[in-house]
Amino acid sequence: MKRWLFCVLMLMGSPLWACPDANITADRANALEAAGSFAKEGYLCRESYLPLSISPEKPALIQVNLFAGNAYWFIAAANASAQGVRIEVFDAKGKPVAVESYELPLPATAGFTPAQSGPYILRITVQAEGPVCGVLLYCYK
Numbered sequence: 660m661k662r663w664l665f666c667v668l669m670l671m672g673s674p675l676w677a678c679p680d681a682n683i684t685a686d687r688a689n690a691l692e693a694a695g696s697f698a699k700e701g702y703l704c705r706e707s708y709l710p711l712s713i714s715p716e717k718p719a720l721i722q723v724n725l726f727a728g729n730a731y732w733f734i735a736a737a738n739a740s741a742q743g744v745r746i747e748v749f750d751a752k753g754k755p756v757a758v759e760s761y762e763l764p765l766p767a768t769a770g771f772t773p774a775q776s777g778p779y780i781l782r783i784t785v786q787a788e789g790p791v792c793g794v795l796l797y798c799y800k
Contacts, residue, residue, distance in 0.1 A: 702798035736766035737793035
């Protein structure tokens, strides 16, 4: 049985879709390129993505339901005006979860294998002069 990841974006006072399609297409291409590395390691990478509008003062918060024993990698890519994107993961009680990441400025990555099934929160932050467009996608095995 395949296990699917369900995402719910919790808006933090800014519209979800405030980005031109051209920006999203480029961000998605960057994220898919990074996802190719995970596919070579046996991960299944979803081609679908979640568009994001992120600003330094309003990070994107995304709730995901994860299954214990599955390994996950989350990839967030943002447009060129972003100087740094970061993905943090929190458990259902709000405690930070230790994740692995690749030391690349863009896209940001966060990988881990949950010990318990249930909801987790992804917080995606950005260093930029103002709001930026981005996308989130994930791989699992």
